[in-house]
Amino acid sequence: MSKSDKKVLTIATTAAKLFSAKGYIETSMEDVAAAAKISKGGMYHYFGSKCDILNYILSTFMDFVLENVEQDVQQIADPAEKIRLLILRHVRTYSEHMYLAKALLHEAHNLPSAKLKKIKSKEKNYFAALADVVSSYLGYGVDKDRLTVLTFNLLGMCNWIYSWYNPQGSIGPEELSQMIFDTFTRDLSTFRRELQEQ
Amino acid sequence: MSKSDKKVLTIATTAAKLFSAKGYIETSMEDVAAAAKISKGGMYHYFGSKCDILNYILSTFMDFVLENVEQDVQQIADPAEKIRLLILRHVRTYSEHMYLAKALLHEAHNLPSAKLKKIKSKEKNYFAALADVVSSYLGYGVDKDRLTVLTFNLLGMCNWIYSWYNPQGSIGPEELSQMIFDTFTRDLSTFRRELQEQ
Numbered sequence: 001m002s003k004s005d006k007k008v009l010t011i012a013t014t015a016a017k018l019f020s021a022k023g024y025i026e027t028s029m030e031d032v033a034a035a036a037k038i039s040k041g042g043m044y045h046y047f048g049s050k051c052d053i054l055n056y057i058l059s060t061f062m063d064f065v066l067e068n069v070e071q072d073v074q075q076i077a078d079p080a081e082k083i084r085l086l087i088l089r090h091v092r093t094y095s096e097h098m099y100l101a102k103a104l105l106h107e108a109h110n111l112p113s114a115k116l117k118k119i120k121s122k123e124k125n126y127f128a129a130l131a132d133v134v135s136s137y138l139g140y141g142v143d144k145d146r147l148t149v150l151t152f153n154l155l156g157m158c159n160w161i162y163s164w165y166n167p168q169g170s171i172g173p174e175e176l177s178q179m180i181f182d183t184f185t186r187d188l189s190t191f192r193r194e195l196q197e198q
Numbered sequence: 199m200s201k202s203d204k205k206v207l208t209i210a211t212t213a214a215k216l217f218s219a220k221g222y223i224e225t226s227m228e229d230v231a232a233a234a235k236i237s238k239g240g241m242y243h244y245f246g247s248k249c250d251i252l253n254y255i256l257s258t259f260m261d262f263v264l265e266n267v268e269q270d271v272q273q274i275a276d277p278a279e280k281i282r283l284l285i286l287r288h289v290r291t292y293s294e295h296m297y298l299a300k301a302l303l304h305e306a307h308n309l310p311s312a313k314l315k316k317i318k319s320k321e322k323n324y325f326a327a328l329a330d331v332v333s334s335y336l337g338y339g340v341d342k343d344r345l346t347v348l349t350f351n352l353l354g355m356c357n358w359i360y361s362w363y364n365p366q367g368s369i370g371p372e373e374l375s376q377m378i379f380d381t382f383t384r385d386l387s388t389f390r391r392e393l394q395e396q
Contacts, residue, residue: 023307023308025223106304106307109221109304110221137386138386145367145368145369146369146377148369149369149374149377149378150377150381150386152355152358152359152362152363153355153358153377153378153381155358156354156355156356156357156358156359157350157351157354157355157358158354159354159358160350160351160353160354160355160357160358161350161354164350165350169343170343171343171344171346171347176347179344179347179348179351180347180351183348183351183381183382184381184386185385185386185387186385186386187383187384187385188335188336188348188382188383188384189383
């Protein structure tokens, strides 16, 4: 990432933090410039409008989520390990870009529809990558509607962490990923058995 | 529910539908009155402000979610059946009040903090009810942090349906509930076995 790209990402992350605290609508370009410690003129050098910032945030976050996802998955043979990797990638991307992720969850509807459509299309690509791996785990025999539900169950657990999970807390990203993997693929009573064995 | 209560709920649902289409901030009291086919004066008879509508929506939805939850759970002895019931209740409440649920997911942050605090406290009560049942399923031996993750995994699957599930589609609320229950409690390979037996 170039120095200039890094600067843009830093400003966008500062903006995302403000959106998370007081909402996109209530945050002004002046607020972002002040928090990012640049002049309002300097601000417009990077972003033409608040909407551009939001679009950059959501688009960049989805690019992080999608980055090399197909190559990463193809390098692994075992479908269960593919699922495990996708969960770990998801939790790590959230942990590294928490405020961008929160903006995606809470503020996406503020984008004009042409821009929102592009974000949704990236989300669809990601969903397709997840669905493909779940389908391979199930031997490609599951019908489309049930595959959709199972994939959204997985995505729901992974995305819901945006609303509660603190990567600096007592459960680290690796442990959280393992627990989502276990919930998705294993019998819940295995947790009970493990507890009894402790 | 009295006739007047029903009228209030109908107006609030109409408003929630508008919020879902164009966002809370961009929706005016006039928009709500026009969509609900009442005069603007009539509108103020029911709600003093747009914020009152949003507060009514979120508060009422959480009351539906919490309604008799403890009694319902206590009437069942088997912890697995308790979990199944909680999922079915959740999916049904969403299916009946889809637009109220979507407003809770997308617009809660627009409430002033004192009102938001009351909604959050209802959400906490609901989370505690879920956590208690998951804990009982696991024989009360799981530590607090892991119980939190497992309960958020369950809540994540149940809440994420707000973003994608259409109760009028090919998967009915009962089937969806069963699939969430299976994902949460069972080994994913049971889906594969069932497919092979078909």
